[in-house]
Amino acid sequence: MKLATWNVNSLKVRLGHLTDWLAAAQPDVVCLQELKLEDAKFPREELAAAGYQSACFGQKTYNGVAILARAPLAEVEFGIPGFADEQKRVIAATVGGVRVVCVYCPNGQAVGSDKYEYKLRWFTALRDYLAAERARHPELAVAGDFNVAPEDRDVHDPKAWEGQVHVSGPERSAWRALLETGLVDAFRSFEQPEKSFSWWDYRMMGFRRNAGLRIDHILLSPPLSARCTGVSIDKAPRRLERPSDHTPVIAEISNI
């Protein structure tokens, strides 16, 4: 099974990139973030024609998440249960026995801001939710845009970013708390190229300079981690005209 995550930064703008990429990469399950469109405008038919069923939790202008899969999506759940939130950031579904949670974690804007406080509160709720999901579903995959670069090697210029939002101590602690529920950062289970990133700023030719962050992640429970044979970042879509600022991350999980 190929499981992918991609923050498309407007599904309306990126639909062509997405369908081309689905045909090229042939993922079985795809978690999408930042759809920036409401459910009524979700391109269900176009994605069905590409061979994918979908579950969508959309929102106009901001946020919005979806899961695509070639196999049926069951037990679809919207948001973090018990955490009241206007922002559509989480959707979960069971595909082929695997519980898939798609997340678009808050940006946080700036350390100390209201949005930063919201981000930390949100991560606490996510951790509790994932701990409960872990207990219910042995095969759990959590994929999405976490808006946290876990370590300095996930940052193009750690000195420049020191203490900033996405790398601050409390955010990295919140990230580690997710791992402490018994999940593995699948990307780091394998040898990877130096300076591997999943997001590059549109400004200052960030992609050309490889001035990026690794903030898009796939977390796997131990039974899935044991069957994971590789994780890679696909930079091809970032080279296209009018790209998303994020690029897909793909995990290959064997069925044995």
Next chain:
DNA sequence: ATGGCTACGATCCGTAGA
């Protein structure tokens, strides 16, 4: 020099992203 793009929904600028 704290900016530089991009998307969106509102106008021809403000908000947000990261």
